[in-house]
Amino acid sequence: MNIHTYEKLWLVAAMLLIVGFIATIAYGSVGLGIAMVSDQEETVNPSNLGDDERFSDPGVEQVGENEYEVTVIAQTFMFQPDPIEVPANSTVTFYVTSFDVTHSFSVPGTNINTMVLPGEVSKMTVEFDEPKEYGIVCSEYCGPGHHTMEGQLHVVPEDEFDMTDLSVEADDEVAIGDTATVNATVENGMLEDLETTVTLEIDGETREQDISVGGDETAETTFTLDSTDPGEGEHDWTVTVDGYEESGTVTVVDELEDETDDSTDESAGGDADE
Ligand code: CUA
Numbered sequence: 001m002n003i004h005t006y007e008k009l010w011l012v013a014a015m016l017l018i019v020g021f022i023a024t025i026a027y028g029s030v031g032l033g034i035a036m037v038s039d040q041e042e043t044v045n046p047s048n049l050g051d052d053e054r055f056s057d058p059g060v061e062q063v064g065e066n067e068y069e070v071t072v073i074a075q076t077f078m079f080q081p082d083p084i085e086v087p088a089n090s091t092v093t094f095y096v097t098s099f100d101v102t103h104s105f106s107v108p109g110t111n112i113n114t115m116v117l118p119g120e121v122s123k124m125t126v127e128f129d130e131p132k133e134y135g136i137v138c139s140e141y142c143g144p145g146h147h148t149m150e151g152q153l154h155v156v157p158e159d160e161f162d163m164t165d166l167s168v169e170a171d172d173e174v175a176i177g178d179t180a181t182v183n184a185t186v187e188n189g190m191l192e193d194l195e196t197t198v199t200l201e202i203d204g205e206t207r208e209q210d211i212s213v214g215g216d217e218t219a220e221t222t223f224t225l226d227s228t229d230p231g232e233g234e235h236d237w238t239v240t241v242d243g244y245e246e247s248g249t250v251t252v253v254d255e256l257e258d259e260t261d262d263s264t265d266e267s268a269g270g271d272a273d274e
Pocket of ligand 1: 075076077102103104138139141142143146147149
């Protein structure tokens with residue numbers, strides 16, 4: 001059989017095109033490192049995220065010197081936590097799941113762009129060199145509020161990043177002569193020890209206490225106040241640690257009202273006036 005030269009050329013060209021297409025598809029799916037939502041990650045129960053080890057308290061965790069893990073929950077129509085704050089010069093691995101329907105977790109300006117499916121955990125690792133503020137968007141239609149579904153990712157300078165948390169418990173009311181306590185709990189979310197000072201201000205008086213909190217630990221500091229000195233009335237207090245602040249009021253009264261005493265109708269306001 002005799003095949004015309006031009007026909008041979010066209011046959012070869014068509015073959016090359018087919019091989020070229022296959023090569024392009026193969027490169028696009030493997031060579032660029034683009035991954036589908038991995039089914040290697042353990043699945044989660046979307047209706048029970050509150051009891052899940054990783055997702056019950058979504059947020060940032062330090063796992064190495066410059067390594068962080070962030071768990072994120074996407075739900076109609078928000079991301080949790082928001083904003084997400086990580087330091088510059090870090091390697092951050094995101095684990096994202098959905099509480100309800102299919103969303104996406106996309107951060108324009110980075111290579112983060114993944115579908116988020118209920119029950120599945122999308123994992124991706126990114127390096128952040130420079131401080132920058134990014135927006136997070138959902139690019140998967142998820143309902144009437146889809147276009148409003150957005151979040152913030154703040155990459156902050158290393159020296160501005162900390163994972164300190166302050167909570168304070170204090171007496172609301174004490175009888176004069178008794179001791180009032182202000183109990184400050186400082187949580188250190190970083191792996192390194194935290195050396196800092198807890199400051200209590202009450203009635204213009206300042207008290208300080210140096211504390212050392214181990215990595216991933218909490219420390220408590222208790223300030224005791226002799227109520228005879230400030231005397232009856234309301235006393236505002238403020239506790240500060242590294243720029244975190246909590247404040248409240250302790251009321252010193254002549255006599256604590258008995259909970260079971262119903263003889264007075266002035267008790268509701270807790271007013272210490274005579
Ligand atoms: Cu979530 Cu669109």
